[in-house]
Every structure is written in C-alpha cells, then in structure tokens.
Amino acid sequence: MVKAVVAGAAGGIGQPLSLLLKLNPLITELSLYDVVNSPGVAVDLSHINTPAQVKGFLPENNGAEEALKGADIVVIPAGVPRKPGMTRDDLFVNAGICATLAQAIANAAPKAFILVISNPVNSTVPVFAEVLKKSGAYDPKRLFGVTTLDVVRAATFVSSVVGKPLDAPKYNVPVVGGHSGATILPLLTQSEPQIPAAILNDQAKRDALIKRIQFGGDEVVEAKNGGGSATLSMAQAGAHFANLVIQAAFAGKTTVVQSYIDLEAAPGGKGVQKEIGSDLAYFSVNVELGRDGVQNILPIGNIDDQEKTLLAAAVKELGPSIEKGVQFTPAPPKL
Incomplete structure (x- = not known):
C-alpha cells in the first residue's frame, strides 16, 4: 500500500508523470495537487484500470495538506518552465513555490520521501531542507533532487x-555534481559498456558529447520554440527514479x-x-537506496x-x- 502525491500535477511534466505513476502497480493511492485543473486530470486518470485510486486537489480548503495526508512519496515538478534564453538558474522564482510545498509536507507528511524536480534543483533542494529544518521535520535520507534525466x-x-x-537501455553512464550546465x-x-578509447581520446568528439549532456535541455527548449522545456523526458526520468x-x-x-x-545523509x-576537495553540503553522487531512503x-x-577539471568547475x-x-x-503567507 503506497500513497504517492504529485505536486504540480496539471503541468507539462506533472500530467505525464502522473500517468506514469498511475501505471505503477506498487502505487495504490495517487493524489494530484495543483493550483488549477488537477481534479480534471485525476478523473481522466481514474478511468485507467490499474490499482492506484486517484483524487485531485486544489488550494481551496487547505487542499495541499489534504492531498499530502498519509503520503509515502511526494514528487514535485511544480513551478515555471524554462523558455528560450533562460537557464535553470533563471527559474529561482520557483523557490517560493517550493518553500510553500515544503511547509505543507512538514505539516501533513513529515515522513514522506520527497523528490524535487522543480528547477533550479541545485537551489530548490536546499530551500526544501531549510523549511523542513525549521519545522523539525527534516530527514536528509528522505530528500532527493532528481537528476535522473x-x-x-x-x-x-x-x-x-x-x-x-x-x-541505449544497456548503457549506464554515472552523472554527478549538480543539475544545470557546468555542474x-x-x-x-566509468561508462558500462565502456566507451571506445578512439572516442574518449578524440578531444573534439568528447567535448561535444559532454556539452550535449550538460546542455541537452537547451535542445528541447529551442525545439519547442517557446512552448516549454523537457516535459515528457523529465516525466519519464522522474517516474523511473520514484519507482x-x-x-x-x-x-x-x-x-545504486x-x-x-x-x-550528511550518510557517513x-x-x-x-x-x-x-570542498565542504559543499549538497552534491549529486552515487547513492545506495534502502528502506529509509539514502542507505x-x-x-x-x-x-x-x-x-x-570538470569536477573543479562544477564545485x-x-x-x-x-x-x-x-x-x-x-x-510571509497571505492572510
């Protein structure tokens, strides 16, 4: 019996993410929260014949906390999407949304696993942590920035x-650091299978490959021409990590x-x-997942x-x- 919550469920990432979670046989309850349209998305998904029972919630009547009650896992794609010319750091406007959701989680589901997709992840994960700390609800083992994409x-x-x-499904290329550009x-x-030496030793090919991985999101933003950022691929990556x-x-x-x-989540x-070579508090690193989260x-x-050299630049x-x-x-909250 697993209850999952999607905060930002009616958005470009939220809808396909909610669909993928509805298809997960381990999820028996799925709550969708957003400032608009989430009840409609919930009704639509509820017609799919999988175990998860779906409900949608809006801000009225303390909807966020109602959606979160009893949650085992909360996946958060809420926020403003990128537009052409914007970097992920330009999305720090999402920090306020994240702080509000963090407080709602602290109040209604303090033991939930929290998966942050909202950009800029390098900054929004610390926002979540600080709000949870102030509420006495912070467990570093249960807070994740989703870098799976x-x-x-x-x-x-x-x-x-x-x-x-x-x-492509057979390749495993570890990616560490952060979740924007040079980070x-x-x-x-460390790729498995190994990348041929002829490619690794070809500086132009290697540089182009690294740049494409670091700035692949820009390809999507430009291709959508003002219509959004990576939504479908991010939804798949988020659902995969949640699973x-x-x-x-x-x-x-x-x-792993x-x-x-x-x-500080583990020794x-x-x-x-x-x-x-740094005392950075947060970093995308190899994590072994267990029953309590970060094992x-x-x-x-x-x-x-x-x-x-790239590591030093990321740090x-x-x-x-x-x-x-x-x-x-x-x-301060609006009264």
Whole structure:
C-alpha cells in the first residue's frame, strides 16, 4: 500500500508523470495537487484500470495538506518552465513555490520521501531542507533532487556516438555534481559498456558529447520554440527514479543511483567531500537506496584528468547556487 502525491500535477511534466505513476502497480493511492485543473486530470486518470485510486486537489480548503495526508512519496515538478534564453538558474522564482510545498509536507507528511524536480534543483533542494529544518521535520535520507534525466540523456547520447543507438537501455553512464550546465559531470570513463578509447581520446568528439549532456535541455527548449522545456523526458526520468525509491523502501530492492542530496545523509558523504576537495553540503553522487531512503553514499571513484577539471568547475559553480537556496527567505503567507 503506497500513497504517492504529485505536486504540480496539471503541468507539462506533472500530467505525464502522473500517468506514469498511475501505471505503477506498487502505487495504490495517487493524489494530484495543483493550483488549477488537477481534479480534471485525476478523473481522466481514474478511468485507467490499474490499482492506484486517484483524487485531485486544489488550494481551496487547505487542499495541499489534504492531498499530502498519509503520503509515502511526494514528487514535485511544480513551478515555471524554462523558455528560450533562460537557464535553470533563471527559474529561482520557483523557490517560493517550493518553500510553500515544503511547509505543507512538514505539516501533513513529515515522513514522506520527497523528490524535487522543480528547477533550479541545485537551489530548490536546499530551500526544501531549510523549511523542513525549521519545522523539525527534516530527514536528509528522505530528500532527493532528481537528476535522473541527466543520466538518461548520457546513456542515449553515448549510445548514439558509439554507433549503437538501439543499445541505449544497456548503457549506464554515472552523472554527478549538480543539475544545470557546468555542474553536470558525466563520468564517461566509468561508462558500462565502456566507451571506445578512439572516442574518449578524440578531444573534439568528447567535448561535444559532454556539452550535449550538460546542455541537452537547451535542445528541447529551442525545439519547442517557446512552448516549454523537457516535459515528457523529465516525466519519464522522474517516474523511473520514484519507482526505484518505492522498490527500495517498500519492496526491499536496494539499488545504486545518482541523486542530488545532502551529503550528511550518510557517513560516506564526508568521503565525497574529500574527493571533491570542498565542504559543499549538497552534491549529486552515487547513492545506495534502502528502506529509509539514502542507505549509503558511495565514492565518485576513479576519474581522469579531464573529469577532474570538470569536477573543479562544477564545485565552483555549485557553491553560490546552494548558498542562494539556503539563504532564501519565503514571503510571509497571505492572510
């Protein structure tokens, strides 16, 4: 019996994400919250013959907390989407939305696993953490920034460059750091299957591949020409990560993934800080999922000189983004 909640369920990511979660046989209750249209989305999804019973909620009558009551997992794509010319950091306007939702979670579902998709993830995850801390409801093991789309893109793009696009599902390319531009660090040398040396040693090809993984979201924003950002691929990535968390927490199936987390969530975080040469509080790193969320934080591992250079750039850019989230002060609630 698993209750999942989607906050921002009527949006471009929220609707396909809600559909994918409705199809998950482990989910028996699905609550959809948004400022508009969520009841209609819920009725639409409720006609699908899978176990999850669906209800939609609006802000009226304390709808957010009503939707969240008893939640086991909350997935949050709420916020303003990117438009051409915008970076993820330009979306810090979403911090206020995140702070409001964090408070509602603290009030109604303090033990839920929280999966943050709302950009800029590098800053919004710290926003969630600070609000939860002030409410005495913070468990770093249960707060995740969803960076799965970077991993999905890396597998897709690597398989294409290697000339085996049909093998994309077989590729596993760890991606660490953060979730925007230069903070995204694909560890090409750790790819399984291995990337041929002829590609890794071809600087132009390698640079182009790394850039495409780091800025793949821009391709979608430009292609949609003002019609939004990556919604369908992000929904798939978010649903996939949510399923891994559910499998670990409720079916005992542990797995290793990458996610943007508080490095104090498990003892291995100290080791990661040594690897990156910084005391950054948050970093996307190898995480072993378990029944309580973050079970272990694993090392980044061996990387080559180019990846070390990219790591230093990622660390430098992440610091101010994290601080921006930590220092964010939500506006007082409207009376």
